[in-house]
Amino acid sequence: MKRVRPTWKKKEAKEDNEPQLLGEARTAMTEVLDMKASTPGQLTLNERVSMLNQDQKRVFENVKAHFLHQKCHEAKQCSCDFAPLRLFVSGVGGTGKSFLIEAIKALVNSLWNSEGLLCGIAAPTGLAAFNVGGITIHRLFQLPVEHATKATSYWPLPKTSQKIMRATLSEVKLFIVDEISMVSSINLAFVHMRLEELFGSSEWFGSRNMLFVGDLLQLPPVHGNPVFEKVATKSILSQLGCAAAINIWRDCVTYDELTINERQKNDPQFSSMLDCVRRGCPTKETVSVLKQRVIQVSVSDKFSELQQSGKAPVCLFPKRKACDDLNAQMLRKNASEVHDIYCTDEIDETAGNRKMTKKIIEHLDKLNADCNMTAGLEAKLSLAVGARVMLRRNIDTKAGLVNGAIGTVLSIAAQHVTVQFDNVPAPCKIDKVRSRFMVMKNFYVYRRQFPLILAYAITIHKCQGLSLDCAIVDLSEEVFSDGMAYVALSRVRSLDGLFLTAFDPQSISVSVSSLGEVNRLRKTHRPDLPLYDIPHISKRKRKLTGVDKTVSPSVKKVKVNPSSARDNEDCVITGTETPAASPFNFHSVDVQWQQSACQELGLQYCTQTPVRPGGPAVPLTRPDMRSVRRVQGDGNCLFRAFSYILTGSADQHIGVRHAILDHMTNNAQYFLGHHLVGYDSIQSYIASTGMDQDGTWGTDIEMLSLAHLLQTPVFSYSQQHGQWQRYSPHDVDRQLMDDIHQRSMYLLHTGNHFNVVGSIRKS
Incomplete structure (x- = not known):
């Protein structure tokens, strides 16, 4: 069978020029209904419940209590404040997460007893989705397809597609997303926006119940950041069309965990x-x-x-x-x-x-x-x-x-x-x-x-x-x-x-940031479970070839010389083409700024920070890795880095943390509802995240708060994405002038750790 040269097809009338999808809405909804009709096994709800182990039964009963409460509200028998379920159930491979999903599906079908679709089930891959009676997350929610070479943007569905999906999903009481570790934070935001679009509610996920299942220590997303990481401001603007960075995961998801391994129960050594x-x-x-x-x-x-x-x-x-x-x-x-x-x-x-x-x-x-x-x-x-x-x-x-x-x-x-x-x-x-x-x-x-x-x-x-x-x-x-x-x-x-x-x-390696997130979830929702020790990661240096990005878009060839890399670096870039000129500048803080900032925050000035001054005419290129000032990695690295920039010492991180949180509390109107969604006060944000506790990781919110407090932008260079992210006072208060040439603070973000940038590479 010989290869045939491509032929031309005449234009056909189309409803619109919507982006490429993984499947048309009608076909996808048909598959959803087919999967509903083919639920494996003939077990009754009572039979499934009787087969649950102690761990699974606890989670099942909690979910059941939530749904019974919901039915009381639907029957107008209760008028208390009642939020939809947004639960993440974790567990190592083999703890029976899929079996629990089947029991919860049977519960929902039993409680509402409708001919319509009551559970919408999805997973990142086709095989994983089939294992739990669903379809891929891209097909169920009609999400844009990610490619390694370019980011995708959210787009509303055509009216006809909305109508088709709404007709199929209107009775859904619970959406289940399995293998959540492979879902990126941007795709989670896409799911929220799709459900918001379909059901006309501004609440998270269109006010629908959400059950997330998986293990954050398994495979990460192929494209994008882990589901628990905040969607950065740049991605928000370019891919979601919003103005403020968001972290849906931390804002609304609760947690439970299965600990009894069923798959390898007959092989305890393994x-x-x-x-x-x-x-x-x-x-x-x-x-x-x-x-x-x-x-x-x-x-x-x-x-x-x-x-x-x-x-x-x-x-x-x-x-x-x-x-x-x-x-x-x-x-x-x-x-x-x-x-x-x-x-x-x-x-x-x-x-x-x-x-x-x-x-x-x-x-x-x-x-x-x-x-x-x-x-x-x-x-x-x-x-x-x-x-x-x-x-x-x-x-x-x-x-x-x-x-x-x-x-x-x-x-x-x-x-x-x-x-x-x-x-x-x-x-x-x-x-x-x-x-x-x-x-x-x-x-x-x-x-x-x-x-x-x-x-x-x-x-x-x-x-x-x-x-x-x-x-x-x-x-x-x-x-x-x-x-x-x-x-x-x-x-x-x-x-x-x-x-x-x-x-x-x-x-054999583990994501330190994922371990940290599991520890946060355990500490907040399952304090009976021990926290994991964070291992000292010594990663193997690899030969890499890829695309290096700076603030201004430019594509260049990259060579990596693993033999010259430092012990704590994955690789060293040894040659690139000259990047395009950046709209921003490397203009770092000086002694006068340090002393003034220390006085304002009540910190003790120690010494001049060894950071090159740069200037308003010095283009912002990539950091010079030889200049990076490393701070201790104990969960306080963001605040230690700020302490180092402010005082010349990383030891006053507690004072920096408190100053940042005090500023947020006193200026809540700038943060609540804009950068912090789902919180009624700064105090509730601090309490739910433990942000006032020693060792709690800082986020984009704290970076914005310090930038606003000191009226000084913060730049953070992501090694993972090869680009700078800017946090400006103007992002918090739009009435402030945005001076792109003013002195700024410069950080290096390695994925799970912050250090201080001392200088940049020559352009």
């Missing part, structure tokens, strides 16, 4: 090992045991050996390239005849002319390297009878033919491929599908291809939410994300079913 790996603190015994699980033969030989013994192994690799290589190798090794099936592409000319054909094809060839960029459809699909494949489309959600389902090819014909899926009783004929994706601005391609990919190996991101009897896992230096090693290991039910291709102890 369960104990996983707990250490999850916290990023593997013991010597854990490292020794994992080293013993490394196979001494090739992956393909081990895979075949396990298959011949009656097992169905799945290879879990960190990166797609390794998956592609093994898939091709296994196909060549096991197949007598390989069929190369080429797609058929058709260009949809929504704007422009046919003179662009050559350029479009060039762009399309680049996109073909990653089928995630081409609606999940391969340009060339290589298959053979006996090959392991994964479905990349929801074909029949009721039957279990969902995105992520894995099976074995039985036969190949021109119009269909017959596959025996692992979790579907009968063989299924998979036909070609036709999907549309963007190639360039205003140019789309319709691709026709079988929605299948080879699946001897899948990425670790694809496996979150699965339970496996047998897996071959790569824990080499290719592991690139916190929580990735834990997710891969915890998919397996017992140590006997785990095989490693390689093991690098430094592949």
Whole structure:
């Protein structure tokens, strides 16, 4: 089957030019109703409740009490203040979170007993969503699709799409989002805004009940910040169209946690090992045991050996390239005849002319390297009878033919491929599908291809939410994300079913900020549970190639020399092109400013801060990492950094913290309802966050407060995003003049820690 050159398709009348979606609203709502009709099992509510363990029963009863109270309000039997449920239920892999979800779904259906949809269920990936009877979060809420190369913005739905979604979701009493660790803070904001748009309420999530489930120490979002981090001011302006930074998670979410592990309950040694790996603190015994699980033969030989013994192994690799290589190798090794099936592409000319054909094809060839960029459809699909494949489309959600389902090819014909899926009783004929994706601005391609990919190996991101009897896992230096090693290991039910291709102890890492958030949630909502120790993270230095961003947009090539990096740096940038000129300047504070600020805040001036003065004509480029003044990482780093800038010493952080909070209290009108949403007073904000307590992490709010208090902007450089974020007094009080050339304070943010910037790189 030869590849067909893309042909042109005539323009069709369209309702509007809405951004590319993961699915049309009508199709998505049909899938929602199909999943409702295919709730697994025939267990009654009482049977499900009787099977809950002590942990699950506690959470279940709390949710039940909330819904019974809600029914009293609906019946006008109660008129007290009553807020919707916004609960996060956490727990390590295997604690029965999915089983609890099924019980809560049964409870909701029993209490309201309606023919309509009562539970809207979603997860970040298709397979994870299917496991809990839902669809992807992008399809359920019709969210814009993120790409690594550009940020997405929120957009309102067309009226017809709103009508379709409102008709399906109008009776929903509870929205459930599973695998919440993979949902970004910006997508959480998108969900809130979509529900607000659909149901006409300005309350969080359109006044709907929300249940979030997952483990923050598992995989983080592919794009964007973790769900618990504040959406930065820049993202608010560019992606949400709002004016103030928000943190929906901290503003409204409560917490409970499951602690009884059901998945590995018959293998206590493995369960104990996983707990250490999850916290990023593997013991010597854990490292020794994992080293013993490394196979001494090739992956393909081990895979075949396990298959011949009656097992169905799945290879879990960190990166797609390794998956592609093994898939091709296994196909060549096991197949007598390989069929190369080429797609058929058709260009949809929504704007422009046919003179662009050559350029479009060039762009399309680049996109073909990653089928995630081409609606999940391969340009060339290589298959053979006996090959392991994964479905990349929801074909029949009721039957279990969902995105992520894995099976074995039985036969190949021109119009269909017959596959025996692992979790579907009968063989299924998979036909070609036709999907549309963007190639360039205003140019789309319709691709026709079988929605299948080879699946001897899948990425670790694809496996979150699965339970496996047998897996071959790569824990080499290719592991690139916190929580990735834990997710891969915890998919397996017992140590006997785990095989490693390689093991690098430094592949085991945890997000310190996620640990801090779990500690905050435990301290606030589950004080009976101990707080986690925050490990000293010594990350492996890696070779990186990427895009470096400054305040002004500019794209440049980046080289990284890991051998010259300092011990506490992930990497060192050794060469870039000259960045574009910045609209801001590096003009730092001086001794007179320090002394005046100390007097105003009641602090003791110690010494001049060793920060280069710069000036109103010095462009703001990236920080000079050699100049960074490091402060202690004890939860007070933001306030220690400010203390260092103000006094020349980091020791007066308590005084700085109190001065900032006092200023917020005395100027509440500038913060409440604008930067702080969901609080009726500054005191309630302080009480709920513990912001007045030693060791509580500071946020954007405290940075804005100090900027307003001292009438001095604060700049924070994010190493993760490679750009400066500016906090100006003008952001708090719009009546103030915004002088972009005035003296400012400069911080370095490494993702979970603040330090002081002493100077910048020469432009």
